[in-house]
Each structure stands twice: as structure tokens, then as C-alpha cells.
Amino acid sequence: MAERIAITVSELTDLSAPMDPRFGRAAGFLVVQDGEVLTVSKNSAVLASHGAGTGAASLMQELGVGKVISGAFGPKASSALTEMGITMLLAPAGLTAAEALERAGRGELQVQALRVIR
Amino acid sequence: MIVSFASGKGGTGKTMLATNLAAVLSARLTTTYVDADVEEPNGHLFLRHDEARLERAAVSLPKLEGVCTGCGACQKACAFHAILALKDRVMAFPELCHSCGACCMVCPEQALVERPFEIGSLVHARLGALRLVSGRLDVGQARATPLVEAVVRAGVRGHEDEMILVDSPPGTSCAAMAAVRHADLVVLVTEPTPFGLNDLRLAVEMCRAMERRIVAVVNRADLGDGEVLHYLEREGIPMLGQVPFERSIATAYARGELATTRSGALRAVLDAILAHIELVALDGSLP
Numbered sequence: 001m002a003e004r005i006a007i008t009v010s011e012l013t014d015l016s017a018p019m020d021p022r023f024g025r026a027a028g029f030l031v032v033q034d035g036e037v038l039t040v041s042k043n044s045a046v047l048a049s050h051g052a053g054t055g056a057a058s059l060m061q062e063l064g065v066g067k068v069i070s071g072a073f074g075p076k077a078s079s080a081l082t083e084m085g086i087t088m089l090l091a092p093a094g095l096t097a098a099e100a101l102e103r104a105g106r107g108e109l110q111v112q113a114l115r116v117i118r
Numbered sequence: 119m120i121v122s123f124a125s126g127k128g129g130t131g132k133t134m135l136a137t138n139l140a141a142v143l144s145a146r147l148t149t150t151y152v153d154a155d156v157e158e159p160n161g162h163l164f165l166r167h168d169e170a171r172l173e174r175a176a177v178s179l180p181k182l183e184g185v186c187t188g189c190g191a192c193q194k195a196c197a198f199h200a201i202l203a204l205k206d207r208v209m210a211f212p213e214l215c216h217s218c219g220a221c222c223m224v225c226p227e228q229a230l231v232e233r234p235f236e237i238g239s240l241v242h243a244r245l246g247a248l249r250l251v252s253g254r255l256d257v258g259q260a261r262a263t264p265l266v267e268a269v270v271r272a273g274v275r276g277h278e279d280e281m282i283l284v285d286s287p288p289g290t291s292c293a294a295m296a297a298v299r300h301a302d303l304v305v306l307v308t309e310p311t312p313f314g315l316n317d318l319r320l321a322v323e324m325c326r327a328m329e330r331r332i333v334a335v336v337n338r339a340d341l342g343d344g345e346v347l348h349y350l351e352r353e354g355i356p357m358l359g360q361v362p363f364e365r366s367i368a369t370a371y372a373r374g375e376l377a378t379t380r381s382g383a384l385r386a387v388l389d390a391i392l393a394h395i396e397l398v399a400l401d402g403s404l405p
Contacts, residue, residue: 051199051214058193058202076211080202083209 002034005104006060007097008070012040015098019091021071024053030097031063039063053077060086069100073112088112119399120274120282122154122301124325126317128288130307131337131361134371136285137164138378139388144248148280152273153252154297155287156238156265163374165250167243173272175253176234177217177264182208184229192221192230213260238265240272249277262287266296274300281395288317290324298330303398305358305391306334310342315349322353333394335387338363358394359387 008026009017014037020026025046031039041063045055053073057080060068067087081088089109091100103109123132133155140151153161180192180201190203200214201221208221212235222230238255253269255262266287273282286297298304304325308318318334325332334350339360350357361367362383370377377384 045199048199051211053199054202054211054214055199058199061202076214080209080211083202083204 003066004031004033004038004064005101006031006063006065006068007100008068009040009097012042014040015096015101017097019069019071019093019095019097019100021093023068023070023073023088024056024077026056026070029056029059029063029068031065032101035101051076054080057081057084057086060084067104069104069109078112119303119395120284120301121303121305121395122284122286122298122330123305123307124286124294124298124321125288125307126290126319126321126324127308127314130288130309130314131335132288132307133161133164133285134337134367134377135305135307135335135361135388135391136283137161138376138384139391140165140248140283141376142378142388143281143283143392144246148247148249148277150249150251150273150277150280150282152269152282152284153250154266154269154284156253156255156262156269156293157287159252159254161252161285162241162243162250164371164376165245165248166374167245167250170241170243173240173242174236175238175240175265175268176236177215177261178219178232179212179215179217179235180208180210180219180221180230181233182229183231184227186229187227189226191224191226195220195224217264237261240269242272262293263291263296266293270297270300290320294321295324295328298325299328301330303395304330304332306332306355307337308334308346309338310336310344310346312342312345314342315346318346318349322355331398333358333391335391336360356394358390361387 006029008020010020010027011017012028028042045052053076057077069089069091071093073088090112123136143149153159186207188205192201193203198214200211202209222232237259241252243250251273253265287293308314333356340362366380367377
């Protein structure tokens with residue numbers, strides 16, 4: 001079975017939605033498998049005063065995704081996703097979800113590695 | 119009686135008023151000065167004491183000490199997304215944790231247990247008749263609120279019938295709320311500028327939401343405009359006095375000295391606060 005990929009989106013529609021440039025405070029997530037949208041999931045953590053990143057990360061785990069595409073991942077989300085074994089892919093802002101997915105398919109997106117600074 | 123000095127805006131004169139009032143008040147009544155501005159405590163620069171007793175303060179954090187089955191009960195129980203369940207272990211985020219203990223309570227394996235985690239110190243000291251209790255958050259710690267709660271508790275416990283002056287952190291965050299939560303009277307210190315007014319409004323709303331009795335003191339009163347005074351009048355908040363922008367006060371403050379004997383104007387404002395404290399003590403129904 002092909003891997004599930006989540007993309008942060010600022011509109012809860014389909015692959016034509018703009019990619020949301022932020023992970024923890026994204027409006028929602030599209031979960032894609034074999035090019036088909038499996039789920040459109042609202043991000044319930046978006047308005048949390050704290051813990052949006054860890055909340056969104058736990059949602060990724062529930063949705064069973066192996067990769068997430070977004071514009072930026074915060075420090076807590078990064079460490080949570082790393083621990084969960086979920087790969088973070090960085091896409092430039094201004095793309096649609098479909099465009100971001102295509103670039104990921106061509107291996108053009110940078111993988112966000114957890115930077116250990118000390 | 120607990121009197122908290124608070125302000126929305128920082129640098130309005132909470133510490134200047136609270137330390138000077140503490141010095142004047144302790145000559146008459148048994149008084150405690152509590153420095154609850156634990157992120158940048160500075161009351162000790164003006165109320166200079168020699169010996170101090172240090173007590174470490176800790177919050178409890180979840181620690182995995184047994185076998186985790188990855189059931190996720192802890193993650194579901196946490197309202198702050200502070201703990202994530204992985205396959206065979208958990209990942210805790212201390213900076214998000216509110217130490218409620220729910221995760222440990224629901225762990226079916228009893229593998230998660232609460233363990234103390236030090237966040238700062240409580241400093242107990244004396245200066246003549248004045249008792250001093252201050253909180254110092256450790257460098258790098260993000261959560262001040264539990265330490266503010268602890269320092270207020272340490273100041274009040276066993277001294278309920280005495281005068282307790284609480285120097286609060288600025289703003290209207292949880293830490294500021296913890297410093298005024300138990301106050302019988304909140305003295306809001308402000309300055310007559312648009313910034314002062316904006317942040318005063320926020321502080322008034324915070325105190326009203328907590329049903330605290332409030333009065334105001336205007337510091338650096340000869341700067342800015344008259345909007346703060348209009349606002350206080352409109353809202354029916356007693357204005358106990360105006361401290362002028364006076365060189366003698368600034369000089370004393372910059373040297374780490376008290377200004378009670380240097381400025382007649384400051385002394386008059388302190389006397390007005392003392393008179394109001396007496397009124398509140400006599401009649402619990404005052405506005």
C-alpha cells in the first residue's frame with residue numbers, strides 16, 4: 001500500500017487549495033494516497049493558545065501519514081514528528097496542494113531534519 | 119490584608135510605590151513585601167537585606183517509569199497537547215505542561231508518574247520589621263505562573279492577619295492574574311500616556327473579571343495628556359494620587375534608595391494609599 005502524505009492547506013477543499021505555509025496553525029490537512037484525496041481534516045489545534053504544533057503532530061499520527069508537506073514546522077512540531085518517524089517536507093509558499101505534491105513526487109522538496117544545536 | 123500593585127504596562131512604577139509603601143507601612147504594622155515579579159524581581163535592590171534563606175520551588179511533571187503500551191490515554195487526557203504517545207513510550211513537552219497530573223492519573227499501566235522539577239527559588243529575608251519574600255524564576259524556565267502562586271502563598275500563609283504587599287508582574291497574563299487573585303485591594307499604577315491608558319484598560323478588565331477591588335495611582339503625572347484621568351473618572355475608579363515626574367524620585371530610584379523622605383509629593387500619595395487601606399480594612403463594602 002502506498003504511503004499516505006499530508007499537505008497543510010488554508011482551505012478545506014481539494015488539491016486545488018493553496019498550501020498553508022505553516023504546519024501547527026494550518027487551517028487543515030489533505031491526506032493523499034496514490035494521488036487520491038483520502039481525507040480533508042480540519043486542524044482543531046489552530047486556535048489553541050499553546051500546543052498547536054504538538055496537537056497537529058498527534059493528528060498526523062492518528063491519520064497514519066508517513067510524510068507531511070508544509071511551508072514551515074515549529075520546534076515542538078519538528079521534534080514530535082521526528083520522534084513519530086514522520087518525514088517533514090518543506091515547500092515554498094504560494095503553491096497549491098497539487099503543485100506541492102507534484103514537486104514532492106519529483107523529489108524536489110527539501111527534507112526538514114531536526115537540527116541538534118547542542 | 120493583601121494589597122497587590124499591578125499594571126498592564128511595564129515600567130509604570132509598581133516596584134517604586136510598593137517598596138516605598140512597604141518601608142512606611144512596616145514602621146506601623148507587621149508587614150510583608152512579596153516580590154511576585156519572578157521573571158525580573160528587583161524589589162531587593164531597594165529593600166536591601168543581608169542574610170536570606172533560599173527555598174527551591176518545583177512543579178510536577180510526568181515521567182515514564184514503567185512499561186508503556188502506547189495506548190494513548192495520556193495524550194487524550196491532556197488539554198494542552200503537552201504529552202504525545204508514541205508506540206512504546208511518551209514524549210512530554212515540559213514547557214506546555216500545566217502540572218495537572220491527568221496523564222498520570224489515567225495511565226492504565228501506572229507507568230507514568232509525577233516527579234518534581236525545579237523551576238526557581240523562594241527567597242525569605244528580613245529588613246528590620248519588614249518581612250520579605252521573593253520569587254526568582256530559573257533562567258531558561260518558561261512558566262512563571264506556578265512560581266508566582268508559590269511566592270504569594272509563602273508570603274500569606276501564617277500571616278493572614280497582617281499586611282501583605284504584592285509587587286506583581288506587569289501585563290494581564292496568567293502570571294499577573296496569579297499575583298492579584300487573592301488581593302483585597304489592587305493598586306493599579308499607570309502613567310498618563312496613550313500606552314499607559316491602553317494597558318490600564320486591560321488591567322482594569324482583568325481585575326473586574328476577577329472581581330477585585332481596584333484603585334489607581336498615576337505616576338509621572340505631569341507628562342502626557344489627561345485621558346487617563348478622564349477614563350478613571352468615567353469608570354468610577356478611585357484615583358488615590360498623582361506622583362510627579364520629579365528628579366528627586368528618579369535619582370533615589372537610580373541609586374537603589376527609597377524616596378519616601380525625598381519627595382513630599384510621593385509621601386502624600388503613599389499616605390493616601392495608607393488611608394484607603396485603612397478604609398478597606400474598616401469597611402469591606404467600600405467601592
